[in-house]
Amino acid sequence: MTDDQSPTILIVIIEDEPQIRRFVRAALEAEQYVVVESATGARGLIEVGTRRPDLVIVDLGLPDMDGLDLIRDMRVWSNLPILILSARSNEADKVKALDQGADDYLTKPFGVPELLARVRALLRRLVRTHADEAPTVRFGEVEVSLAQRAVTRNGKNVHLTAIEYRLLAQLVANVGRVLTHRTLLRDVWGPNQSDNTHYLRVYMSNLRRKLEHDPNVPQHILTESGVGYRLVLSQDE
């Protein structure tokens, strides 16, 4: 992040596996972030409380406490971005963690480029919320202006139904961030529809047909298997 003008960025890693901590630290430090390691959840909470980091990376399978509890505890007093690391076998925990306020996740094994992309996206979102700019986003041939409620593709207006627009607006407002099925259903359809994930699937499929170049191989409106959806602006994220 050479173009970043802000002072040093502090990241806390809470992970019990020393080798994973080691390479995550190496990768992050190569990007000029300052990293603090913690092997246990209890220690991690203290680090987060005293050092006020800009981002926390938490492993869901900690030996001393449940990762979910840790996230819940942190969310009580802090709004800072949380990135979770999870093994493939605890899919359900991952979704729960996201529903409880974690911002994004990485499934083990993950590569360094993915890790850095997620970290950047989370930090950028932090900066943007501080700046509070009116979000206008471009992806592929599409431009979405939330202020004007306008969606254009190659300069032409795209007609979206009310639900499709609300769905897109949620994705745009959370660019780069994974949104769980439950969150989307709650925000778009209301609190009583949280079991009807098939609504979501059908409307997402419609959105892709209207906005994606090839709806069968989506480049921007991505599915996170078993978790939810994510809008990415360009492929290198």
Add this chain to the structure above:
Amino acid sequence: MTNPPGPVWPIREAVLVCVGPGPDSEKLVRRAARRANQTGAPWHAIVIETPSMLALPESARARILGILHMAQEMGAKTATLTGQGAVEVAIAYAREHNLGTLLVGRDRYRRLPWQHGFAEKLGRLAPDLELLQVARDDEEPGTTQSRFVPKAWPSRLAWRPYLWSFLVVALVTAGSAPLHDHLDLANIIMIFLLTVVFAAVRLGRGAAALAAFLSVESFDFFFVPPRFSHAVHDAQYLVTFAVMLTVALVVGQLTAGLRFQASVASKREQRMQALYEMARDLSSALNLEQIVTICQRFIKQGFNASVTVFVPGLEEQLTLAEGSARLEAVDVGIAQRCFAQGQSIGLEMGMIPSSHALYVPLKAPTRRCGVLAVVPDDQTWELPLEQKQLLDTSASLIAIALERVHCVILARDAQVSMESERLRNALLSAISHDLRTPLTVITGLTDAMRMAIPALPEPHASLACAVRDEVARTTTMVNNLLDMARMQMGNIVLNREWQTLEEVVGISMSGCTPLLAQHTVRIELPADLPLLELDTGLMGRVFHNLLENAAKYTPPGSQITLSAHQEGDSVQIVVADNGPGLPPGMEKELFEKFTRGKMESTVGGFGLGLAIVRSIVEAHGGSVWAENGPEAGARFVLMLPVGHPPTIPEEF
């Protein structure tokens, strides 16, 4: 009951029908059932055992109990009550159970002015009850052939009490004769009356009547002057004879009636006691074996018979219950028939004449849970009606106990399978965690090397890349192995959701990007495909494996096409390539575990990919096969059932 219940409070319709010896009882019950069903009202059917009813022949009583049983099968609550007057008992029952409507047969014509019909009496005594008189069939009583008249029970010739009665009167006469000079004739009469009472108490109704006649006769012959002759000097003695005969008969009949009622009551109490004890024992039984033991003991004591208990096994086939011995006279075929029909058959039931056992179905509220085969210990075994009822009641008790034990077993099994599922998952998670952690570390460390600043010099940079690729492949293999293990270790538990096919394919595609870098992939999914009920994760694995397979076994630059279309109740999905195609004859074997297209191949892998594909597709109720395409290349075809997709509300 100390206080008689108050008048009926008609909050809702409820019907009471009294079953009596009349010919239209059966019709009454059917009418009551129809009426209750139409209004959804509860209904009760009762039998009132008055002394006069107890005096009826057994065939008539059997008919009444049969009708009561029919009412129970039709959904009535039934009860057998005792009392002197049927009307009073019926009214008390109706008030106690808050039954507002009484269904009775229309009264017959009055024979004598002071005879009142049942309905008329009811109307007079209980103005708060609604009375419905059901039309009477104009058939002569006795010509109505009810299907509830069983064969007459063989009754032993009961001549003994009469002989005793004769002997007692003779003895009393002989004993009193010497006292003739010392006692008034009035006192002699008293002695004879006492004799009649004795006969009534000890010998029964008929013997009492005989004693009454004999007493008058012997009094006349031996004591009234002129003695030893039937002639009578004083005409006043005729009055004496008449009064003596009347009093003797009345006292005798009353006494005998009371005694009969007392003995009926005590027998009923014995039955209740036996039932109560069995119910108590059954309620503490914990397993099938205990229930069988209790059942054997009860049938032995109560019916002097042995019993075999059958319980349904696989596909409703009856098998011997644990701890129950197979008796020689018991036929499994008949038991099976009894189980299927849900009715008692065998022995006295007149359906299988040659059978030596009685088969009683065990009916619990939710299902039939077995058959009781009762084999009498001696050949001249009889089952009076009350005993038959007792057997039926005990069969329901046993059925409920069996049902309870069955539920306990179900619950335990569910818990065991839940527990083993939990253990299995814990084990797999642990293995998966332990295998993945080093993979994550190697991936991360090689990434760090590749991205190091300053960049690694060649050939180290390409070595790092090679390590990275191998790790990716190892990861895929570990995933396959763990998936296979998960599927082998237990039933695949699908987490099915209504899903669009394009989303599942999209997920697999994004996971395969590096593998497919050197191939062209075309996805042809029509927009109107129905939603499919799939486990997204597992189905994604299927497409991942198929695409990976195609990429592995076709030369770089080949084209892979994934297409789908609906075909009737199924969706057909085809993954085709334009590579070299499948070796002939290998189409089926490919889906076996550890089978690979080319044995001596440089392509890595265990040959698990397609086996996993088949397991997953079959768990979804679909099928998968491989074939060679019409032109060139291999085709993998999946058929998935459409099912009943939910509707999506149209947006307005």
